[in-house]
Amino acid sequence: MKATKEFFLTGTLLDGPSLVAQGKDLGNQIEMGTSAFCKFHGVSSELEYKLKMAKAGRTMTALTIGLTDWPETKKGLEKIWQKTSDRGFYIDRFIIALDRRMGLPPEYRAGALKETGPMLNSDSEWNEVAHSIQIQPHMGDMMIGSPSSVDNTRRALTAGVNYIGNLSQFAWKYPGWPGDDIAQMSEVVKALGMMASKASQGAVVHSYLDDGFPAQFGDYASYIGWAKFERYVVEELIGAKLAHAYGGLTHDPITKTIVTMAIETLRPPDVCSSFYFGNTTRYTQNIEQNYGVLGVDVLYMMLADRHLRAGSSIMPVPVTEAIRVPTPEEIIDVQTIAHHTKAKLDSIYPVTNWESLEFRSQELVKNGNKFFDNLINGLSELGADIKDPLQLLLAVRRLGPSQLERSFGVGTPTEDPLFDGYEPLVPTDVLKDFLSERAKIREVVRPANWILNKSHKPVIASSDVHEIGMRLVIDAVESLDIKPIIGSVGIDPDELAELALQENATAVLISTHNGMALSYAENLLAELAKREISPQVIIGGRLNQEIEGQDMPVDVTEQLKALGIDVCLDLKELANLIRN
Structure with missing residues (x-):
């Protein structure tokens, strides 16, 4: 391994344990609030409620919601609570899918591009999150892990939110953030110290593994090992409690159950998991087909929860997730399906072969x-102090998931071009899907009469943190015998334009997902014009945008075309879009 301490620990580092102590001091200066939900159920924290429900055998459910702003999101939650109450059941917790700008310190938010999801702009809005509805709030995005980790954690704890994350987002880039990774990681470590100061009162650090490095690993063994690494940092080095969530990127129900069981073997008995997330990778534009995916997924997640008694929550994903931001009505729809699925568990659970699943889970844990x-x-x-949480987080962030897996994975090093230098022991569904999709794309993306124009020099990047689409674009371009320049995920428009200038790029290809397609494209064109360059711009992915006066994000394909941008709705079209 070529990396050295000088590579991944360059810069002026603070002492990690001192940062933890600072965070604990900050935590001791605030009072942790109690939400309306916890008051109604007579508990002091969500953790106390979860432990109580796990003991009673209740299958809990959760939802994700994130409309244009907090007032609209609040209205949606009120509608969901009222309709589900009318139908005779209640939902235990909600996660707000916040705009990524919430991860920035307040002074930088106005200058960053808006993405899908609300912002919390005042103390009153933070307070309303925990006190305006009898569903327990969970802050699982843009909190711990972000440049604004400390301030957001303080506000969440004070409001009455107990599960706060998302630690897995520690490696994310945040739009418009001028600081470096040391500054961001220092904020993360201090926030973890704050959570440690409130651990005895029920504060729990949350980490949704599929938002972090595990999503980019090709081996479930690496996935489980990473979960243990996070526990080591949070629990052993810092003294906080940690709860994992998992599931959105695994669609095979047997594999998902086995991995869930493996993750739960790492969990201390005094902590309950956050949630099991419904699969998102098998949804398509076909809504009827998505209902079939939903039914199987929810059933197996509930069976695993019944078996493990982990105090988790089941998160059914609305069937429109692959198309746009789901409406409150669509959330109610899948929650009703989940509620009725619960009624069948008693008859299905005894006939499940748990012994076989346990054996495979134990092998994965090993x-x-x-x-x-x-x-x-x-x-x-390599020289890292393994007792210093700052050094560890900074080291793994700089090495990155591919290097980590190639260097420390338990699979087999390989020169097989099918893999990136590492053949996994237990391939993830993400890797298997990627390889399958890549094979299909390679068959159809290159026309029979394709003649390579050797002047092609495209730059490929992602406007947000989603990487899979970008990886497929890279592979599609390479199948045309074109060597692309690889940008980063979450790259800002000015950074992308500068990269295009430095590389003398002939085209800029952007994968986008987070409801910012039009504003990102407009800003990119402006940045390219500043540099007096005009490469071809091609954009694909989820091409929607929040438009003033509209309740939900709308498709902006025609507006993008009007700007002179080539829209790629299917990678099969790529060869025709790239100009010869």
Whole structure:
């Protein structure tokens, strides 16, 4: 491994344990609030409620919502609460899908591009999150992990939110953030110290694994080992409680159950998991087909929860997720399906072959432990202080998931071009889907009469943190015998334009997902014009945008075309779009 301490620990570092102590001091200066939900159920925290429900065998459910702003999101939650009450059941918790700008310190938010989801702009809005509805709030995005980790954690704890994350987002880039990774990681470590100061009162650090490095690993053994690494940092080094969530990127129900069981073996008995997330990778434009995916997914998640008694919550994903931001009515729809699925668990649970699933889960845990040992020992050999949480987070962030898996994974090093230098022991569904989709694209993306124009020099990047689409675009371009310049995920328009200038790019290809397609494109064109360059611009992905006066994001394909941008709705079209 070529990396050295000088590579991944360059810069002026603060002492990690001192940052933890600072965070604990800050936490001791605030009072943790109690939400309306907890008051109604007679508990002091969501953790106390979860432990109580786990003991009673209740299958809990959760929802994700994020409309244009907090007032609209609040109205949606009120509608959901009223309709589900009328139907005879209640939802235990909600997650707000916030605009990524919430991860920025307040002074930088106005200058960053708006994405899908609300902002919390005042103390009263923060307070309303926990006190305006009898569903427990969970802050799972743009909190711990972001440049604004400390301030957001303080506000959430004070309001009455107990599960706060998302630690897995520690490696994300945030639009318009001028600071470096050391500043961001220092904020993360201090926020974790704050959570440690309130651990005895029920504060729990949340990490949705599919938002972090595990989503980019190709091996479930690495996935489990990473979960153990996060526990080591949060629990052993900092003294906070940690709850994992998982599931959105795994669609095979048996595999999902096995991985869930493996993750739960790492969980201490005094903590309950956050949630099991419904699969999002098998949804398509076909709504009827999506209902079939939903039914199987919810059933298996509930069976796993019944078996494990982990105090988790089941998160059914609305069937329109692949098309646009779901409406409150669509959330109510899938929650009703989940509620009725619960009624069938008693008859299905006894006939499930849990012994076979347990055996496969234990094998996965064994190999996950090997990954963890390899990782900790390897970082130590490279010169990192494995007792310093700042050094560890900074080291793994700079090494990145691919390098980590190639260096410390338990699979097999390989020169097989099918894999990126590492053949996994237990391939993830994401990797298997990627390889399958890549094979299909390679068959159809290159026309029979394709003649390579050797002057092609495209730059490829993602406007947000979603990487899979970008990876497929890269592969499609390479199948045309074109070597692209690779930008980063979450790249800002000015950075992308500067990269195009420096590389003398002939085209800029953008994968986008987070409801910012039009504003990102407009800003990119302006930045290209400033530099007096005019490469072809091609954009694909989820091409929607929040438009003033509209309740939901709308498709902006025609507006993009009007700007002179080529829209790629299917990678099969790519060869025709790239000009010869």
